[in-house]
């Protein structure tokens with residue numbers, strides 16, 4: 001499989017504190033790749049370096065064969081690297097369909113998409129409904145987002161990210177705060193997304209990680225401890241030590 005995303009010696013230091021140190025990783029096209037590690041390991045920092053939320057102290061990010069280290073966030077989204085954001089107040093007051101139409105319109109550079117007639121928006125509505133179908137949200141299309149259960153609101157956030165047509169989707173604890181019955185369902189929907197979307201996710205629930213990831217990278221203290229398949233990671237004594245050590249301190 002070819003690589004869609006690669007980091008080379010990626011580092012982020014705040015003064016003397018090294019949140020990410022010399023991270024060299026490869027993400028394969030179509031992967032379902034989990035990033036795990038104890039609290040403060042540097043997982044969110046790594047995602048922020050990928051999206052361009054802040055510049056690295058050293059190292060490079062290559063995306064789809066291109067060095068994107070210096071690119072601003074919106075340019076990375078245009079190229080196809082997107083993360084989810086929490087639905088803001090504007091989106092929460094719209095229906096699910098309206099929200100996705102807005103995101104599709106934004107991608108296409110259309111303004112005031114909600115003022116256009118239905119006939120004018122047929123292509124966008126078809127695209128939005130297809131997207132909602134993939135996320136099992138088609139029955140909720142006309143529901144105001146804030147009235148949905150929390151788990152479905154997280155799915156709407158993913159729908160909005162998918163409306164940008166990402167090649168890589170970055171998910172930072174997509175199931176955080178969701179009851180466990182709903183979170184497994186959420187992950188099942190995420191895992192079933194088309195393979196043209198590569199998914200990199202941070203998740204603390206090891207049950208979900210081992211069920212849905214095909215590859216796992218373990219970060220500890222801002223560095224890569226190891227990576228491998230779930231079968232390899234589950235028997236790695238260094239990983240056990242990190243998590244057992246954490247459990248003992250809780």
Ligand SMILES: Nc1ncnc2c1ncn2[C@@H]1O[C@H](COP(=O)(O)OP(=O)(O)OP(=O)(O)O)[C@@H](O)[C@H]1O
Pocket residue numbers: 014017019037038039040041042043044045046
């Ligand atoms: N803007 C910042 N300035 C200084 N230190 C920061 C900043 N952002 C994060 N850190 C520190 O970097 C370390 C790594 O944080 P990060 O959020 O990346 O870890 P994490 O692995 O995502 O943790 P968690 O699992 O708890 O979300 C933490 O000690 C954090 O306090």
